[in-house]
Amino acid sequence: MSLRVDIHDAIAEVAGDERAMAARVVAAMVVRPALSRTHRRRRWTAPLRGIASLVAVLLGITLIVGLLSGGRVLQDWHSYSAKPQPSPNVDMALVAQLEARPLDLHTIPAGAECPTGPYSAYSGYGSGPVSLIGGLVKHSNWGNYFNSLVYTDVRLTGYVIGRGLDLKTGHAVVFIGNRAIGPAVGTDNVERNRVQQHGVLLLDTDHPPATITDYGKLRVWGIPVGLDWDSSGCTGFQFDGTSFSQTFVVSGGWGGVTMFWPQSENG
Amino acid sequence: MQQVAQIMALPRDRRTGEPDDLPGLLAPLIGPGIRLACAMLHDAQTAEDVVQDASLIAWRKLSAGAEPSNLKSWFLGVVANECRNARRHKWTSSVVIGLQDRHHVGPADERVLRGTDLRRALVRLAHSDRLVVVLFFYLDLPLDEVAAIAGVSVSAARARLYRAIRRLRPDLEVEEALL
Numbered sequence: 001m002s003l004r005v006d007i008h009d010a011i012a013e014v015a016g017d018e019r020a021m022a023a024r025v026v027a028a029m030v031v032r033p034a035l036s037r038t039h040r041r042r043r044w045t046a047p048l049r050g051i052a053s054l055v056a057v058l059l060g061i062t063l064i065v066g067l068l069s070g071g072r073v074l075q076d077w078h079s080y081s082a083k084p085q086p087s088p089n090v091d092m093a094l095v096a097q098l099e100a101r102p103l104d105l106h107t108i109p110a111g112a113e114c115p116t117g118p119y120s121a122y123s124g125y126g127s128g129p130v131s132l133i134g135g136l137v138k139h140s141n142w143g144n145y146f147n148s149l150v151y152t153d154v155r156l157t158g159y160v161i162g163r164g165l166d167l168k169t170g171h172a173v174v175f176i177g178n179r180a181i182g183p184a185v186g187t188d189n190v191e192r193n194r195v196q197q198h199g200v201l202l203l204d205t206d207h208p209p210a211t212i213t214d215y216g217k218l219r220v221w222g223i224p225v226g227l228d229w230d231s232s233g234c235t236g237f238q239f240d241g242t243s244f245s246q247t248f249v250v251s252g253g254w255g256g257v258t259m260f261w262p263q264s265e266n267g
Numbered sequence: 268m269q270q271v272a273q274i275m276a277l278p279r280d281r282r283t284g285e286p287d288d289l290p291g292l293l294a295p296l297i298g299p300g301i302r303l304a305c306a307m308l309h310d311a312q313t314a315e316d317v318v319q320d321a322s323l324i325a326w327r328k329l330s331a332g333a334e335p336s337n338l339k340s341w342f343l344g345v346v347a348n349e350c351r352n353a354r355r356h357k358w359t360s361s362v363v364i365g366l367q368d369r370h371h372v373g374p375a376d377e378r379v380l381r382g383t384d385l386r387r388a389l390v391r392l393a394h395s396d397r398l399v400v401v402l403f404f405y406l407d408l409p410l411d412e413v414a415a416i417a418g419v420s421v422s423a424a425r426a427r428l429y430r431a432i433r434r435l436r437p438d439l440e441v442e443e444a445l446l
Contacts, residue, residue: 003436007404010382010389015302016311022297025318 023119095202098161098240104247105165105236114234116251128246129153130160130239142188143228150221152205158242162201168232175201176224197226293322296339299406300346306401307350309386317353321346340415347416351394388435396431399424
């Protein structure tokens with residue numbers, strides 16, 4: 001066997017799932033501009049000394065906390081307790097047409113391998129105009145809510161609806177907050193907030209709220225996605241827009257704070 | 268030069284003046300960066316952290332006006348530097364590079380043992396020698412690109428490669444190893 005083949009084999013054993021790793025790095029890069037701006041601020045604070053530097057540090061912390069808690073992407077996540085309120089301008093007939101499309105998500109046996117993917121070149125799961133990556137999790141008696149980032153192509157127009165299904169338990173994914181629509185499928189208490197759970201997510205790409213952020217070609221929506229405690233960690237999503245229909249499967253174990261991110265096969 | 272044109276042609280953010288779609292430009296390079304870092308460090312988690320840091324560095328440099336003539340070589344060079352830094356830093360001293368316990372307790376499969384031995388031998392190489400071996404044999408790059416990433420002349424890269432091959436496989440003729 002040649003040295004080249006030996007080296008390939010030897011490194012493959014410790015390399016991990018390169019595609020999942022790359023997806024995570026790229027996703028982090030997409031939401032990085034705000035952070036890179038804080039780096040620039042750090043440069044001019046460097047010469048400050050003593051009390052001035054302490055003040056600068058406090059200001060910096062305030063700035064970062066402000067970015068995180070009041071920043072555009074994360075601000076959107078504070079819609080946890082917001083009641084679903086589709087804009088009065090939403091054409092519910094068009095939304096109903098999208099909802100009428102059958103779900104192309106199929107359950108699999110409990111012991112089967114989760115058919116994860118496809119991955120986005122940019123942003124986690126989903127290789128079409130919509131992709132998704134998870135974030136911090138909030139727990140409740142009912143289950144877990146992931147502060148997920150849903151990325152849509154900025155050129156996308158019209159309504160996009162999202163639905164999800166645990167492929168092993170058959171339980172529906174729920175959405176909460178002001179982009180959840182349709183009849184309430186349940187209620188829950190999340191960090192002392194009473195929330196209504198809905199089975200459908202609505203993104204109005206023609207009228208994104210001011211809090212929505214665009215990063216290059218991607219528009220980033222903060223969406224709380226709920227999975228119950230029975231969740232298998234193998235979740236299918238379907239997004240339907242006027243010009244497309246797209247499915248992808250997300251997998252992830254429980255026990256960390258970013259478990260909805262693409263998981264390494266080895267980890 | 269094509270990549271310089273690509274960077275120059277990117278629309279700029281009106282507020283910051285930064286190119287608008289740097290993720291789009293860097294995204295295709297993240298995969299090769301991950302491959303390089305995994306091969307250099309033999310630890311997937313550290314490799315991912317390293318590429319994350321390298322992409323931030325690349326972003327900042329490109330935003331600041333860097334116009335590398337070959338974006339891929341330049342980015343992989345940044346990753347290689349970060350790999351070297353990662354091994355220098357104290358916090359990575361706990362990383363057991365290339366020596367996974369499971370291989371010692373698993374079945375005495377000849378292929379697994381050969382892989383373990385080879386990784387151990389790779390780790391013993393100097394960073395500069397390991398880099399050319401990984402770029403040439405694992406990323407399958409031509410020698411001129413290996414030289415560009417390593418920041419040396421082609422003849423120096425070839426010398427490093429030959430030296431590394433002799434250390435990895437003393438029993439193998441260099442020309443045979445290059446196949």
